[in-house]
Amino acid sequence: MNFDLTDERQMLQDGLRRLLADSYTPDARKAIEAGDNGFSPDIWNSLAEMGVIGALFGEDDGGFAGAGFDVALVFEELGRVGAVDPLIDTAVLGGGLVAALGDAQQKELVEGVIGGGVQLAFAHVEPTSRYDLSRVDATAEKAGEGYEITGRKAVVVNAPAANHLLVTARTSGKASAENGISLFLVAADAAGLRLRNYPLVGGGQASEVVLDKVPATLVGPEGGAYEAIAAVNARAVLAISAEALGLMEAIKELTIDYLKTRKQFGVPIGKFQVLQHRMSDVALEVEQARSAVINLAGHVDAAPEVRDVHVSATKNLIGTVARQVVEESIQMHGGIGMTNEYELGHLAKRLTMVDHRFGDADHHLERFIALAVA
Amino acid sequence: MDLKYTQEQLAFKDEIATFMKEKLPKPISDRIRQGQELGKAGYEQWHAILNEAGYLAANWPKEFGGAGWDAVQRHIFEDEMSKAHAPRIVPFGLSMLGPVLQAFGSKEQQDYYLPRILSGEDWWCQGYSEPGAGSDLAAVRTSAVREGDHYIVNGQKTWTTLGQFANKIFCLVRTSKEGKLQEGISFLLVDMETPGIEVRPIVLIDGTPEVNEVFFDNVKVPAENLVGEENKGWTYAKYLLTHERTNIAGVGASTAALENLKRIARLxxxxxxxxxxxxxxxxxxxxxxxxxxxxxxxNLRVVSQAAAGQAPGAESSMLKIKGTVVRQELNALTRMAIGPYAMPFASEAMEEGSNAEPVGPDYAAPVTGQYFNNRKLSIFGGSNEIQRSIISKAILQL
Structure with a gap:
């Protein structure tokens, strides 16, 4: 039993923490929010140069790490500063899917991702699919050498900046079947592709995507993409859960600081026992969240039946604790916690939105019941 | 024990429901139902409609131009307004200052200010909280120093709701540093047009400019704008807060929010x-x-006690806690219900007069903003922690 970081991971964490502390000031983040890209190309290039993107991929895919604990480490650090960069979309989802299913030529994209020069987005969720991973209504039909896709995709994060979209479409089977889902590569400038772009609560950009006979290249086996999607989705759940943990730590520190400095009735409000106990509850739930992230990091590459129990356990706990941390921290701050200007606002919004990607606490409770209880 | 309304109360309920159906403009109720911002003109239009019908000042005695209703009638009226998706009546003049002037104001103040509240000529805002005086309201530091027939006011107020629309502000100011904190506070009426006043918006977590900071730099206020006696302002402030806490449970608003949640969960x-x-x-x-x-x-138990002449005391603290917790849970469930469509930041679609096409289903746009915005419910008007302290002291006598 050893919960210490290896020397390599310790170096990565130290370097990344320094880089983010220097570059990710609140002012820098506000400049990002004011732009229409959703992230800063300068910070993105620094992340690529430091090898942070490469740390998310295994050696076989051109990276140098890629284990669950590497993913967790990177995203916890990003969460601590409330970073809004689309690392989940371009690297974990986009790069991960191409690495898992692509042919030699397609895998050149992964090199581009690791080098920092390529942006990707995963267009999978549809307007009524909610959190159901196997529900795909968009269809693809053979057309000459390639395919044409028709359908709609919802809240496609990072689509506005993406050079390519990875789009799921059904080549056979009914709307909720795991079999029959195929993965396609679609160029951002493809004919028949329409994007409606908008900002997201808590940072980043997304699009509603309409596809009308859009030319597409198949990635992986026709109708057989589901297992790779589930595996990559598990890594995305790990990434966003670790990011949530970082956000919780940052919020916890901010709130403890406030309890120590804010005076009412002549004393710091942290002297009131009711707030001491509530802050203690927040702190112990954040430790539970850390353990849940460690559990998933250790099982993210396990066999699907083991992996998915941990995916759902972790995401359920993270979603539940996130709400408590957000609501308690705002309440203990009082009015100042309600303002956009104060740092807590951004962190709280970003943490709340974690529950709206890759399945919320209720969705994963049901999956956990099906996989491990019933 | 009888849980039903009397015949008279039922008739009153019908009268109000009919009024809402006939007089509440549809463009206004549509905006409220969809959770969009109403804007100053919308509030003023509804205010004028209610005033014309004599329904505006539900809690004022008839002698001051009020409806003269009892607590049950007021409850019915508020309930019907929520059901009809009417905007809330902006409370600062009608529910807060009005009762204070009626109880403690001079005859001149009553004759001058009360009709102007009813007519909508004056839009009041509340100058209570300060950066260092939130839950600990008695710690106000904004000072008013008497110089001849004026006070000179210096300091800063904050969380001033809808202050951007107001032409008048009532303030708690420090007129003495002697004795206990509570004993040096006075209640002052200030014209927002006076030189030296600056209003700066505070953007809230959901992106809305709903509250403001108000700065006072050597603001000259006529001495006759003092309400009651100097250094007795704390008494008036507490009286005002008991009026602020009527309808604190927000049963009507929660009932409307529950219906909206069920509608969305069906879709x-x-x-x-x-x-x-x-x-x-x-x-x-x-x-x-x-x-x-x-x-x-x-809520009805407290209302009927009040109608029987017993002043609602610390029970209103219980209603405030339960009411805000229920409302916030409804907001959270509605956010959960819309799934991935909680993520788009749809501030544009919420603005007054916007025709922006919504992202995703049309009911989704206001939901995340409302969830965050209504975190304020358990903070303002005496935080829920302060309410618990009131309950433990005043009811439980711990």
Whole structure:
């Protein structure tokens, strides 16, 4: 039993923490929010140069790490500063899917991702699919050498900046079947592709995507993409859960600081026992969240039946604790916690939105019941 | 024990429901139902309609131009307004300052200010909280120093709701540093047009400019704008807060929010079926509905005590806590219900007069903003922690 970081991971964490502390000031983040890209190309290039993107991929895919604990480490650090960069979309989802299913030529994209020069987005969720991973209504039909896709995709994060979209479409089977889902590569400038772009609560950009006979290249086996999607989705759940943990730590520190400095009735409000106990509850739930992230990091590459129990356990706990941390921290701050200007606002919004990607606490409770209880 | 309204109360309920159907403009109720910002003109239009009908000042005695209703009638009126998606009546003049002037103001102040509140000529805002005086309101530092027939006011107020629309502000100011903190506070009426006043908006977490900071730099206020006696302002402030706490449970608003949640849960799809058929989500809705049913009766118990002439005391603190917790849970469930469409930041679609096409289903746009915005409910008007202290001291005598 050893919960210490290896020397390599310790170096990565130290370097990344320094880089983010220097570059990710609140002012820098506000400049990002004011732009229409959703992230800063300068910070993105620094992340690529430091090898942070490469740390998310295994050696076989051109990276140098890629284990669950590497993913967790990177995203916890990003969460601590409330970073809004689309690392989940371009690297974990986009790069991960191409690495898992692509042919030699397609895998050149992964090199581009690791080098920092390529942006990707995963267009999978549809307007009524909610959190159901196997529900795909968009269809693809053979057309000459390639395919044409028709359908709609919802809240496609990072689509506005993406050079390519990875789009799921059904080549056979009914709307909720795991079999029959195929993965396609679609160029951002493809004919028949329409994007409606908008900002997201808590940072980043997304699009509603309409596809009308859009030319597409198949990635992986026709109708057989589901297992790779589930595996990559598990890594995305790990990434966003670790990011949530970082956000919780940052919020916890901010709130403890406030309890120590804010005076009412002549004393710091942290002297009131009711707030001491509530802050203690927040702190112990954040430790539970850390353990849940460690559990998933250790099982993210396990066999699907083991992996998915941990995916759902972790995401359920993270979603539940996130709400408590957000609501308690705002309440203990009082009015100042309600303002956009104060740092807590951004962190709280970003943490709340974690529950709206890759399945919320209720969705994963049901999956956990099906996989491990019933 | 009889849980039903009397014949007279039922007739009154019908009268109000009919009024809402006939007189509430549809463009206004549509905006409220969709959770969009109303804007100053919308509030003023509704204010004028209510004033014309004599329904505006529900809590004022008839001698001051009020409706003269008892607590049960006021409850019925508020309930029907919520059901009809009417905007809330902006409370600062009508529910807060009005009763204070009626109880403690001079004849001149009553004759001058009360009609102007009814006519809408004056839009009041509340100058209570300061950066260092939130839950600890008695710590106000904004000073008023008497110089001849004027006070000179210096300091800063904050969290001033809708201050951007107001032409008048009532303030708690420090007129003495002697004795206990509570004993040096006075209640002052200030014209916002006076030189030296600056209003700066505070953007809230959901992106709305709902509250403001108000700065006072050597602001000259006529001495006759003092309400009651100098250094007795704390008494008046506390009196005002008991009026602020009427309708504190927000049963009508929560009932409307519950209906909206159920409507959305019927329309949202989960695993190929309506979300409302998901047993876990249905259980969450059921729990909050059960709470609301009980709270509604708790509310009526307090209301009928008040109608029988007993002043609502610390019970209103219980209603405030339960009411805000229920409302916030409804906001959270509605956010959960819309799934991935909670993520788009749709501030544009919420603005007054916007025709921006919504992202995703049209009911989704206001939901995340409302969830965050209504975190304020358990903070303002005496935080829920302060309410618990009131309950433990005043009711439980701990």
């Amino acid at each position: 949202e799809q989960d695993g190929g079926k309506p979300l409302i058929e998901n047993p876990h989500f249905a259980a969450r809705i059921a729990r909050v509905e059960i709470e609301l049913m009980a709270m509604s009766t708790t």
